[in-house]
Amino acid sequence: MKISKRRLIKIIREERQRIQEMRGNPPMQNRAPSRDSNWRGFADTLDVGTLDLDEIAYALGFSDFYDMDASITPLRLRDRDPLAFNLAVEDVMGELDEEKIETAVNAPYVGRY
Numbered sequence: 444m445k446i447s448k449r450r451l452i453k454i455i456r457e458e459r460q461r462i463q464e465m466r467g468n469p470p471m472q473n474r475a476p477s478r479d480s481n482w483r484g485f486a487d488t489l490d491v492g493t494l495d496l497d498e499i500a501y502a503l504g505f506s507d508f509y510d511m512d513a514s515i516t517p518l519r520l521r522d523r524d525p526l527a528f529n530l531a532v533e534d535v536m537g538e539l540d541e542e543k544i545e546t547a548v549n550a551p552y553v554g555r556y
Contacts, residue, residue: 449534476493476508482552485517489536489539489543517547
């Protein structure tokens with residue numbers, strides 16, 4: 444039986460959450476990135492949180508959102524491969540028009556770079 448990468452990531456996330464709940468830890472929450480994140484403006488514009496950004500990061504080859512956040516801004520990442528970026532965002536967010544993605548990519552942020 445073949446399992447897609449997306450399905451495997453979802454299974455791992457569900458198991459991690461189940462284990463945390465068994466240990467008494469609160470489950471992971473889909474909160475907005477911190478104010479100093481390169482991705483804060485992007486997340487606010489598209490109304491996504493760190494778990495959604497994790498899925499975008501996985502689709503683009505990063506280990507998680509925090510790796511992507513430390514590595515690159517949304518604008519630079521989109522400029523590197525616009526098609527892959529738009530597909531990853533739409534895969535997580537559903538059907539979005541390019542103008543909405545463009546607005547999110549160009550949203551101001553208080554990034555470190």
